[in-house]
Amino acid sequence: MKTALIIGITGQTGSYLADFLLKKKYIVHGVIRRSSTFNTNRIQHLFKDPHEKNLKFFLHYGDIEDENSLQKIVEISKPDEIYNMAAQSHVRTSFDIPIYTSNSVGIGAMKLFEIVKNFKKKNIRIYQASSSEMFGNSSKTTQNEKTPFMPTSPYAAAKVFAYHSALIYRKSYNMFISNGILFNHESPRRLSTFVTKKITVGIAKILAGETKYIYLGNLYAKRDWGYAVDYVEAIWKILQYKKPEDFVIATNKAYSIKDFLEEAFNQVGLDWKKYVKIDERYKRPYELNYLRGDYSKAKKLLGWKPKTNFKKLVRLMLEYDLKEHGLHDKLKK
DSSP: OOEEEEETTTSHHHHHHHHHHHHTTOEEEEEEOOOSSOOOGGGGGGOOOTTSSSOOEEEEEOOTTOHHHHHHHHHHHOOSEEEEOOSOOOHHHHTTSHHHHHIIIIIHHHHHHHHHHHSSOOOOEEEEEEEGGGGOSOSSSSBOTTSOOOOOSHHHHHHHHHHHHHHHHHHHHOOEEEEEEEOOEEOTTSOTTSHHHHHHHHHHHHHTTSOSOEEESOSOOEEOOEEHHHHHHHHHHHHHSSSOOOEEEOOSOOEEHHHHHHHHHHTTTOOGGGTEEEOGGGSOSSOOOBOOBOOHHHHHHHOOOOOOOHHHHHHHHHHHHHHHTTOGGGSOO
16 A cells, blocks of 8 residues: 655645545545645545544645655655645746745755655655746747746746756656646636636626626637646656656647637627626736647656546536536536
């Protein structure tokens, strides 16, 4: 029975990964930050009475920026695999809090690598969550593992630092550290500050009479959007591979925010143009216009490919948010 440690378990991807690993019969430990309000709603369904026998799910208070707490958790859990999902992950917000973003995303990853390097258990495998944002405004029509990085935000720059730190520790100390370069992955568990969720929640609120408009920034930025549930399988497969490697995980299709709007509003029979307004505050100081990932390496070496297409992804998210507002009957058949 393997033991996994997930740092960032309360996030969208971390919570789905916990579901996935528990189904694989792992013992799962998760790191959560102590705050004045509980932020465990995505993993609430996994909680069990600590007095029960044979528990396989454990949570520990800690922080990727606090190496003392992180070291203690590694010593307690003695993991076979560590999945580092910790980050201030909102790109637009990273322009407002660049130092905090850099510490949590970049320096935090290096602290983890250093802890594992010095830990007595030497065969720990580490998954480092990298991001398609690292590619920036690439001149390539599709981005793969060999595409140069051109970060356009503090978040992306910090991810590049973490990516190269992973390579340095891998090559210098023979550590098993793999980078998963995930393109945008969405789900019903996305925070409402992210544009896809903002749209689907906004539609539900419009239909419920709670608001009149959705305020957005650049409608013409194109992204490669996949389903987070599909992507956690790829994350797991990356650490099961025979040696540490770096993999792009994507769908090889790109859609604009305008495309997402049209598809989502069409599924409830509304014209998006009547309900969307532009707010300049939501535009990035340095815009990233286009991303599309080539997942050929993952398909060849891991046998992985996405299962959920764009239209189905939009429907899954919209269906969830409409149901949350008691409007499940508003979705077109």
